[in-house]
Amino acid sequence: MDPVEKNGVIDRWVKKHLVLYTGATRHPFILSIRDGTIDFSSFKRWLGQDYIFVREFVPFAASVLLKASKNSDDNSDMEVILSGLASLSDEISWFKQEAAKWDVPLSDVVVHKSNQNYCRFLESLMLPAVEYSVVFTALWAIETVYQESFSHCLEDGSKTPPELLEACKRWGSEGFGEFCRSLKKIVNRCLEKAPDEELKKAEVTFLHVLELEIEFWDMSHGGPK
Ligand SMILES: Cc1ncc(CNC=O)c(N)n1
Numbered sequence: 208m209d210p211v212e213k214n215g216v217i218d219r220w221v222k223k224h225l226v227l228y229t230g231a232t233r234h235p236f237i238l239s240i241r242d243g244t245i246d247f248s249s250f251k252r253w254l255g256q257d258y259i260f261v262r263e264f265v266p267f268a269a270s271v272l273l274k275a276s277k278n279s280d281d282n283s284d285m286e287v288i289l290s291g292l293a294s295l296s297d298e299i300s301w302f303k304q305e306a307a308k309w310d311v312p313l314s315d316v317v318v319h320k321s322n323q324n325y326c327r328f329l330e331s332l333m334l335p336a337v338e339y340s341v342v343f344t345a346l347w348a349i350e351t352v353y354q355e356s357f358s359h360c361l362e363d364g365s366k367t368p369p370e371l372l373e374a375c376k377r378w379g380s381e382g383f384g385e386f387c388r389s390l391k392k393i394v395n396r397c398l399e400k401a402p403d404e405e406l407k408k409a410e411v412t413f414l415h416v417l418e419l420e421i422e423f424w425d426m427s428h429g430g431p432k
Pocket residue numbers: 257260261264298349350353420423
């Protein structure tokens with residue numbers, strides 16, 4: 208086995224699509240948090256939209272859990288996803304608390320087009336016919352973009368405003384990093400065994416997540432709409 212093969216499919220894809228990957232994980236929105244120049248109205252816009260996204264993400268994660276219980280050849284997959292679902296329960300409470308702190312009325316957030324597109328994409332992945340390896344690739348990518356983005360705002364030398372540290376720690380912490388590494392191991396295992404056509408589908412799904420994440424950041428970063 209050559210060293211590239213040994214690293215697994217995911218590392219190969221990240222290398223192959225590094226420009227898009229970096230576009231999602233080092234977006235100007237994130238860089239503005241890290242260098243302290245962020246406009247708080249952008250953060251508030253992100254907060255309201257992401258609360259809506261996360262509420263849609265819960266049934267998606269649950270659909271992956273369901274597929275794990277039926278298709279997985281490793282019964283620890285289910286435990287990993289279940290722990291993710293448990294954190295989402297915490298996360299929803301956090302969003303509500305944070306929104307109150309920032310005076311963002313969650314009940315009347317108007318869903319932005321980019322968010323709607325992303326949620327529609329999640330819905331398409333919830334269909335029973337979509338393969339386990341494909342949905343797991345999406346789950347890994349969605350979580351990892353946030354992990355890589357927010358951990359960047361906690362690194363030495365970052366000037367993240369203290370008001371935003373808690374948000375950054377939610378996804379940038381070591382615990383969430385460990386969770387993402389567990390997801391990556393599972394995806395690599397699934398993809399190693401996937402037939403070529405399924406592998407191609409998973410790669411396209413990965414790229415689609417990156418594009419949707421970039422559009423999500425764009426929406427937060429841009430002017431009021
Ligand atoms: C747009 C987007 N992508 C990924 C995440 C992280 N997953 C769950 O919280 C998120 N909250 N929002």
